[in-house]
Each structure stands twice: as C-alpha cells, then as structure tokens.
Amino acid sequence: MYKRLSALMFPITALLLVGALVWGYQENQEKNSILIKAENQYQRAFHDLSYHVEQLHGELGNTLAVNSTSNDMHRKGLVNVWRLTSEAQNEINQLPLTLLPFSETEEFLSKIANFSYKAAVRDFTKKPLTDNEIGNLKALYKNSGEISKDLQEVQNKVITSRLRWMDVESALATEDKAEDNTIIDGFKTVDKRVAAYPELDYGPSVASIYDKRSVKKLGGKPVTAEDVKRKALKFADIGRNANVEVKENGKGTEWASYTATVSSQNHQQPISMDFTVEGGLLISYNDNRSVGPAQVSMKQAVAKAGAFLEQKGYPSMTAVSADRYDNLGNLTFVTSRDGVLIYPEKITVRVGLDTGDATGFQASDYVRERQEKRKIPKPGMTLAAARKVLHPEFKEMYNRLALIENEDAEEVLTYEFGGRINGSQYRIYLNAADGHEEAVEEIRTSSGAQDK
Template structure:
C-alpha cells in the first residue's frame, strides 16, 4: 500500500518541485528585468541632465554674446534657456534623489527657468533687458559653468567605473553614513556649492514667487485665544458649545489659532484664524455626507447665503466642481462691478442636505483690500477685435487678474463658445493683447452667469 502511495505521490511532488523552481526562476527573471529597466531609466536621465545643463550654459553665453539691442535674439535665447532648464528639472525628478540634499540646486534651476520665462514673455521691444538683468545673466552663466563641469566629472567617473544607479538607492537607504558613493557624494558637492553662491538679483516678478506669505502684512491687532473663542462661537452660532483654542507657531510670524467647536453628538467644527487681525482662514464640518439630493441651483443658493451671513459681501461665483457628493464653488470679490480674481475663496456644500461644510479663504485673507482701479484705455469694441471671429461671445465684463509676471492687470473678460467648448478670454484693457485664456465646464458657465 505504501509502495503504491509513494509511486503516486513521488511524481506529483516532483512536478510540484519543478513547478515551484520554474515559478521562482520566472519571478527572478521578472525582478531582474524591472531592475534593468529602472537602471536604464536612471542612466538616461542622468546623462540627459548633464547634457542639458551643459547646453544651458552655452545658451546663456550665446544670449550674452549678441548686441545688447538684439531684442529678438534675446527673446529666442531666453526661451531656449527656459526650455533647457525645464528639461533639466524633469530629469532631476526622474532620479532617486528624494533623500539627497539636492534642494538648493533644484531651487536654483527653478529660479533660472522662471527668470527666463518671465523675461521672455514681455515685449522686449518696449521693455528691453535692463543692466541688472544682464548682470544676473552673467552670474548665471558663470554659475552654470561650474555646475556643468561638476556633472561632467561625475559622468566620466560613472562611465569609467561602470557605476550603477541602483547602488545609489542602497547607499541612501544604508544606515552607514560614512559609506562612500561617487554619485551621492557628487550631488552633495554640487548642492553645497550652489548653497554658497552669493545672493542673485532675480527681479521683483521672480522674487515674489518665492516669498512666503506671512501674517505681518495683515491689518488689525493681535488676537488673544479668548478673542478667537468668541469669534468661533459667533461664526458657528453655538453659544452653548465647548470651544477649544490652540495657538500654532507661537512666537513666529506664522502664528495662528486653531479652534474646535464641540456641539455634542460627535459634531466637532474646526477653524483656523490668523493671530494678527483674527481673520478666518478656513472652516470645516468633517461630517459624513450621504447620497446626492441637492441640485446645482440649491447648492449655490446655500453657498451664497453662507457668505452673506458671515460678512463676505460682493462675491461672485466663477466656477464649480463636484467630488464625493460635495459641490465646491469658487468665488471672487467685486469692486465697482469689476471682478477681483486675486480675492478668491472656495465654499463647499454637502449635496445631501445643502449644508455648507467648508470654507477655504487663504487667498481672500491675504489679498483682499480696497484697490484703486485704473480706467480702461481701449474700448470694449476695440478689445473684442482681438478675439477669434468664430467665438460666440455670451458675456463680457471687466476683471482684474494676475498676469504671467504676477502683476495685477485690468482686462476685459469675454466668455464664449468656440470649437464646441466654452472659454474665458482675458484681453488687456490697456494694450488690447490677450493676457490669458482658460477652458470652462458647463457648470462653470452656469454658476458664473447666475449673478
């Protein structure tokens, strides 16, 4: 009996053993294939990065070499600098550098890209490069040469020693901090050199992009935790609720308060206020939301009522989005009939009951103030000539927007349909040129037209 059983089980076990070995071999092959593919991708990205930084240096040199009055070549050169820098940033993102201190070099390339882009998009025939901008380009030319040389040296070592990028990940993950790795050490060296560069004059449009918002610019006195508690009670109309207030970033220019209003039955409303001025930054009612029962019109009416109730006057909805049975309306303020796009906030409405459950007002808090609006220089009819003749205009109004240089400009906003899609087109009210264009959803058009 045992002999008969063994005669049956032995072939079965043999087959299972062979199958397991084959499966293990296949898994090993697939793993090796993935590793080879990743290694090839890393190698390609690194060598492309080295090439594009070298090209960036050359392009900066070419742009500086032409006559200072050659505006057309300056624009072409700066566009190429922006393109090359953007490619280099993309290649950095493909490398396993998340745990390496390469932030300084990445930030440096980002600033070069923004400097080149913002300088090239302006009309250089009317606003040619300034002496300060030429000085900045000369500094960038010298700095990019040093970075390029360091990367080329690294590249040569990688090729000569047949180094693998997969070993970089092992070196980064290793707890042995004194472990040598040519690539890791090379990137650390580049980043350290970049961090030691003297301060560069990037110009106001680029500098403003990297300035962190602080509460210093806000008006009003410093609020106490007791002031915030009163505001939270007033905002939620919960006079009998328990309110807990916590100060964040105490003693810094980013100081703020977080307030939690406990209304019982596990209902906790959450809010953040600025310490200076005690202004509401955001509000949230983190409740579960049921099935959608409220349509767009009722949801918007709820959002409008919420803003009116809490003192956000003269606001107009400009866009709508829906996610997880929650409708999000974006509003901008109005001043003398002009839409002020920098003064932006978002209201979220639960589509089960129509209750407003969230408010995000950071941009509004930082940007809202009374503005001295300029008068349009060109008439509507003249500005309209800049539109595509095939565009069927549905609405036109004045709007203040931020242009690509981060400057506030007064525009004619035209809403219309072309090629089967809805668009907003912004025509500069001073120059008659297009400042911006954006595609709209049917919901955007509907909420924006419901004034």
Template structure:
C-alpha cells in the same frame, strides 16, 4: 502506523517544500526585476540631467552670441533656455533626492526658467534686456558651465565604478552618518557651489513668483487661543466649551490655530484653522454624508451667498461651480460695481439635501483682500475689443483684476463670449492690450453666474 503515516506525509512535504522554493524564487525574481527597473529609471534621469544641463550651457552661449537687435532669434534662444531648464527640473524630481539637500540647485534652475520665460514673452523691441539682465544672463552662462562640468565628473565616476542609485536611496533612507557615497557627495558639492553664486541678480518680479504666504503679510494684532475659541464659537453659534484649540507651527512663518469640535455621530466632526495674526478664519469643514440631492444649483448658490454675507464676506459674486456626491462647491469673487476681483476668492461647499454650509476655503481672500488704488486704464473698452478674434462673439463684458502667469496683479477687460462652439472668458490687459488669460467656461459655471 507511523510508517504508514510517513509514507503519506513525505510526498506532501516534498511537494510543499518544492512549492515554497519555487514561490521564494519567483518572489526574489520579481523583487530583482522591480529593483532593476527602478535603477534603470534613476540612471536614465541622471544621465539625461547631465545632458540637458550641458545643452543649457550651450543654449545660453548661443543666445549671448546673437545680436540683441535680432529680437526674433533672441526670443527663440530664451524660449529654448526656458524649455531645457524645465526638462532638467523634471529630471531632478525623478531622482531619489527628496532627503538630500539639493534645494539650492532646484531653486536656481527654477529662477533661471522664470527669468528666461519672462524675457521671452515680453516685447523685446519695446523693452529689451537691460544691462543688469544681460549681466545676469552672462552669469547664468558661466555657472551653467560649472554645474555641467561637475555633473559630467559625477557621470564619469558612476560609469567607471558601476555605481548604483539604489545604494543612494538606501543611504538616504537609513540616514547613515557620514553619508560617504560618491553620488551624494557630488550633489552636495554642486548644491554648496550654487548657494554661493552671489553675482546672479534676480529681479524682484522673479522672486515674487516664489513668495510663500506667511502670517507677517496680514494686518492686526496676534490673538490668543482663548480669543480664537471665542471667534469660532461665535461663527458656529455653539458654546466655547465644546471646542478644542491647538496651536500649530509656533515660531514658524505659518503660525496658526486649529479648532475642532464633535458633531453628533459624525466621526469627522468640525475642523477650522485661524491665523494667529488678526485671528482670521482660513478654512472651515463640517463634512458629512449627503444622501440625496433636493436643491438645484441656484438654491445652492443663494444659500452660499447668504452665508457669506452673514459672515462679513460682502459684495461677492459666484464665478465657478462644481458638483459631486450631492455637494455643491461654489467659488465666489468680490465685486465692486463693474470690477470683479478674482484675487479675493472664497469657495463654499453646500450640502444639496438641505442647503447647509459644510465647508469654506477663505485663504486666498484672507491674504489678498486689501484696499487697492487702481489707476484708470490706458485703453478704452472699444480699443481692447479690437484685440479679440474677429470670430469671437461677445456676450458680456466687465472689468476684472487677475493675477497673470507672472504672478502680477493686472487690471483687465473681461470679455465672455462664444467661438468654435465653446464659451470662453478672455482677459485683455487694460493698459497694454495683451491677452493675459483665456479660460473655457463650462455650462455649470455659466449657469451659476446668471
């Protein structure tokens, strides 16, 4: 009996064993293929980074060699510096350096990119580079050379010793101490040098581009968890005992309170965040399933506007509209007479079955809402209109306060109109006549604004 059973089972076991071996071999091959592909991508990004930093040094040298009176050539050189710096930043992001302190070098390249961009887009005939900016440009040229030499030295070691980036990723992931990896040591050396560059003077406008929001920017006194609970209870019109409050980031720049509450059978419940300074509501969410759509966009907009008005967001006007999953997401900006302030923005989420407000994002409003003393524009509306494309048919005009690409607050004339079959908003700087921003207006955005 056992002999007969073994005769039957032996071929089956042999086939199973061979199958397991083949499967294991294929899995091993597939894993190796993935590792090889990742290694090749890391190697390409690293060698491209070395190449582009070298190019950056050369381009800075070329720009400094140009006579500053040759504004077109100077502008071209600065644009090339900006473009190459962005490429270098992209390549850094492709390397497994997220766990490795390399932030100073990334910050240095980002500042260099924005320095070059700001200088390139302005009218150098009217506003040439000043002595401090020229000194900064010379310092960037010197330091780009230092970084390039360090990267080329690392590159030679990588090629000579056949070093693998997958070993870097493994060392970072396992947090081995000390991290005695040639590549890791090289990047740490570069980052330490960059952190000691004291001769590069970035302008305040450059530094403003990277300014992060923190609670110190807000006015008012610090609030307690109990005070936040009472504020949230008033906002939701429920008993405070139904709320739970958790303190976030104590001692950090973004110190806040999170409030939560159950909401029947809704697993998500209600979530809210308040600032510790001033106790202002940053965002609110009471998401739920919205099974059907009964309201049109106008009724949804009116419900959102009424909600904002009842919660002290005064003089708001709808400027953008999105709709998905039977929810309307409507963005409002504050309006004072004929001035639309796009800095004071809030977004309201409306359930399209019954008009219930199930979400609010007010962070922009909280941090940017303040009294501003705006100067009278230097250009008249008629003078600003002359900047527009002659084929642009204007349907509406207003004053607007926006933040441009340089993160500067600028007062503009906003012209809404049609060209090439589309509807656009064009923002003309009310002092300089520069086209600060152009936005395509979707049909839904146009409808909600009427």
C-alpha cells in the same frame, strides 16, 4: 517494498530538484536582467544630465554673446535655455536621489526654467531684457559653468572606476555606507555649491511661484486663544450654551494658527474654524452637519450664500462660478467694487442643497489679498474697442470689468468676456489698457460636478 518505493521516488525527486534549479536560474537571470536595465537607465540619465548642463552653460553664453538689441537671438537662446533646463530636471527625476538632499540644485534649475520661459514668451519689442535680467544671465552663466565642471568630475570618476548607480541606491538606504560613496559625495558637493549662491532677483513673475504664503506676512496684532474663542462663538452663532475648544497649531512657525471647535446641543455636529494668529482672521469654516436630499436650486443657493457672506462681514461679494456635486454646491465669490470684480479677493463657499445654508468656506486667498484701498485704474479703451479684438466667431454671452493677476504676478484691469467658440465655453480677459489677451480659460465642469 522499500526498493520499489525508492525506485519510484528517486526520479520524481530528481525531476523536482532539476525543475527547482532551472526555475531558480531563470528567476536569477530575470532579476539580473532587471538590475542591468535599471543600471543602464540610471547611467544614461546621469550622462545626459551632465551633457545637458554643459549645453545649458554654452547656451547661456551664446545668449550673452549677441548684441543687447538682438531680440530674435535672445528669444531663441532663452527658449533653448528653458528646453535644456527642462531636460536636466527630467533626468534628475530619473536618478535614485530620493533620499539624497539635492533640493537646492533642483530649485536652481526650476528657477532658471521659469525665468527663461517667462522672458522668452514676452514681446521684446515692448519689453526687452532689462539690465537686471542681463545680470541674472551672467550670474547663471558663471554658476552653470561651475556646476557643469563638478558633474563632469563625478562623470569621470564613474567612468574610470566603473561605478554603479545601483550601489548608490543601496548606499542611500543604508546611511553608514552612504558616507563613502563617490557619486553621493559628488552630488552633495554640487548641492552645497548651489546653496551658497546668492539669491537672484528674477522679478515678481518668477518670485510669485516660490513665494511661501506664510500667515506671518499678514501683519496685524497677535491674538490670544481667548480672543479666538470669542470670535468663534460670534461667527458660529449656534446658541448661548455653546462650548468652544481652541487649539494652537504650528506654534513658533510661520504657519501658526488657531483651530476653534464649537459645539452645542442645539446644533447637529460641531463647527470647526481656523484663525490666523496674526490679526485673528478667519481662514476657513466647516459645519459638519449631515446634508439631506437636494431641495433648493443652485440659483437659490447662490443667493443664500451671498446673504451669508454679507451677514458674516464679507460685503459686496459676487458669485463668479458655481458647481453642483449631488446635494452640495461649490461656489466662488470675489469682491465687487465700483463695477469691477477683484479676482484676487476670492472666497469659496460650500452649501448644502437641502436648505441652501453654507456648510463651509475657504477664505485664505481673501485674507491674504484683501486691500481696503486697492487702486483700480480706469479702462484705457472702450468696451466696443475691446470687443473688436475678439475672434469673429466668438459668441459673446456676457462682459464685465475684472481685476486679475497676470502671468507676471501683476494686477491688471481687464475686460472679461464670457462666450462660446468651437463648441466650448470660454472666459477671455483682454487688457483694458491696450486690448491684448491676458488670459484665456476654458470653462469646464469640474470632475464629479453636475449641470446646474
């Protein structure tokens, strides 16, 4: 019986063992194949990075080599600088550097890309490169040469010692091993060098991209928790017996603020508000009440939201957009002064369409951009003259004067035209001084929004 059972089980066991070995071998081969593919991708990205940074250095040199009046060559050179910098950024993103501090170099390349792009797309006949921008190009030429040299040194070590990027990935996951990795040391050296470079003045258009909108920049006298408590009670206005809890956020940081939570038996759910420490300005308001089925129209909701803002101390606000999401409305208001819409001073209001009452708003842009004595220039051309600049097929629906911030982070007075062309609706902003296009926006229904 035992012999018969053994004779039966032995071939089955042997077959299973062989199958397991074959399966294990195939799994190992597939794993090795994936690792080899990943290593090849890392190596390609790294060598391309070194090549493109070297090319970037050369292109900056080419741009500086031509006469200061060679607008076409400057434009061509800056476009190439932007392209090469974008390539380098893409290659950095392909490398396993998530756990490696390389942010200084990434920001350095990002600033070069934005600077070169914004300079290249402008009209050099009207705004040629300034002495400051030429100085920036010289500094970037010198700095990129040093970075290229450092990367080439790492590249030579990688090739000579046959170093693997998969080892870098493993080393970064294990901090004690990361200290002795040649590639990691090389990239740390590059990042430290970049961090030591003096900050360049790229102009307002680039600086605005990296500007940290700290609430500390608002100025104003710091307020206490008791001050915030009084402000919150007054704004919520939900009865004398309301309770307020105030919590300070980010104490000692540039984002310090207060959160006040107001509750009352007379109100369904608590109301929360955020205030700045500097000046005690209200940043956001959120009424957590349940919203029932829609009973009011968007037009009625806009009117009630405008009245709400007026009552709460935000006068002369005009709705510029309105989207409906089921039983909620999302409205954007901007300041209107002397017939001009001031887009930087923006407040977003959320309303419940069951009653049309505001259930929340966000006023961070308004708080940071509000100016009591903002100078608004007079139009340099007539509405009729501006209208002639529009595409002949553009079907105008409305027009108005609007103060906007352009791509150079400058406030400009524009004629805003709303209308349709090519089956879509657009807002076109024409500079009120000379008629050139400052911005074009296609008006799309927000994701999830419904027709009004």
